[in-house]
Amino acid sequence: MTDSSPLRARGSLIDALSSTVDRGGHGLKHTPPLLSRVLEEGAWQEFETVRGEVVQHTDFVGFVTTPPLKGLGATVDLVRRMVADDPAALDLLDRALGGEKTSRDPDPHNSEATPPSTKQAAALRRLQKDAPELHARVLAGELSAHAAMVQGGFRARTISVPVSKPESAARALRKNLKPEELAHLIKLLSEEGPAE
Numbered sequence: 244m245t246d247s248s249p250l251r252a253r254g255s256l257i258d259a260l261s262s263t264v265d266r267g268g269h270g271l272k273h274t275p276p277l278l279s280r281v282l283e284e285g286a287w288q289e290f291e292t293v294r295g296e297v298v299q300h301t302d303f304v305g306f307v308t309t310p311p312l313k314g315l316g317a318t319v320d321l322v323r324r325m326v327a328d329d330p331a332a333l334d335l336l337d338r339a340l341g342g343e344k345t346s347r348d349p350d351p352h353n354s355e356a357t358p359p360s361t362k363q364a365a366a367l368r369r370l371q372k373d374a375p376e377l378h379a380r381v382l383a384g385e386l387s388a389h390a391a392m393v394q395g396g397f398r399a400r401t402i403s404v405p406v407s408k409p410e411s412a413a414r415a416l417r418k419n420l421k422p423e424e425l426a427h428l429i430k431l432l433s434e435e436g437p438a439e
Contacts, residue, residue, distance in 0.1 A: 253290035275329035282335040303339040
């Protein structure tokens with residue numbers, strides 16, 4: 244007879260995660276560490292419910308969408324939103340999903356339609372593949388995913404320029420552009436006709 248206590252322990256972990264997901268906003272601070280543990284330990288693949296049923300999953304999406312007690316009874320999009328501010332949990336989630344988009348994920352190339360958590364997941368995938376040292380720094384909390392993408396040359400560096408006061412715009416541009424870039428901008432502005 245096999246010892247089911249590890250399966251029961253996994254079941255307790257799954258139950259705790261399911262409760263935080265069910266609580267939504269009230270469970271936000273507990274969801275990332277619980278999800279990370281479930282993914283790191285592979286607890287979602289086989290566990291025992293409080294009713295003594297042994298549950299097995301081979302597909303993480305199936306685990307997420309299966310109703311409690313045998314799954315989380317949620318959507319992947321909801322779980323992704325709940326861990327969006329935790330790069331390590333988001334990275335583990337993305338790996339569990341196989342680095343692929345879910346059917347409801349928006350186009351990652353359309354930044355206006357892409358929620359921040361999806362953009363961050365895409366950035367983490369790109370960094371993991373093409374700049375593992377920057378990926379490690381993001382997971383360690385040293386850099387944001389966006390800053391790492393800029394540093395790696397995968398995104399252009401941008402700034403906000405206040406347009407209501409030309410003096411403020413000039414100050415922001417002087418602070419962020421090199422002298423030769425400023426000279427080029429001045430040339431471009433003087434060549435252009437008035438705005439339409």
